[in-house]
Amino acid sequence: DSGVTQTPKHLITATGQRVTLRCSPRSGDLSVYWYQQSLDQGLQFLIQYYNGEERAKGNILERFSAQQFPDLHSELNLSSLELGDSALYFCASSVGRESYEQYFGPGTRLTVT
């Protein structure tokens, strides 16, 4: 158990809909990262927040957004969903601003039908 929690575990929704994925980092970790993992694209870095502020952006689509709240939990919002958004979404956390050692959550499996 990494100490990172993600909800929900599974999510099935229709195209065009909007969903919110939630992540709670390990106690004491200030950074939260979001990743998308699909069979054809592998592990893709989406975005990092450090202590409430956006620190780095990766291949995050404009339809996706994230935030980190004062209690350090984070949410990833996916809107106007397309079939191609079906994937595993992982959240990870680390102590500091740099991602030297990240702890990953169990993931949320999103299926868009």
Place this chain on the structure above:
Amino acid sequence: LAKTTQPISMDSYEGQEVNITCSHNNIATNDYITWYQQFPSQGPRFIIQGYKTKVTNEVASLFIPADRKSSTLSLPRVSLSDTAVYYCLVGSSNTGKLIFGQGTTLQVKP
């Protein structure tokens, strides 16, 4: 940020040493290298991280040559439970961007 390339798969036998190499030709001065292990239906798990030369911990070693254009994860005496996908990750201390390799599926046979 450096593009990373790894072999898609490797086979080994129990008790052997396994070396998995990741190429990152365009690595920048302040980029660092990390390796993760992933089992099916689980999130990746941190193995080891380094910047240059050699780093060793209780589970693996990481070798990074002077030009830093590649890195090699070394797993001593693998067991069946080491069957997993191994990812190298190059991270930028400047921009914070992170690039994962496509992963190497290691199959350990008895």
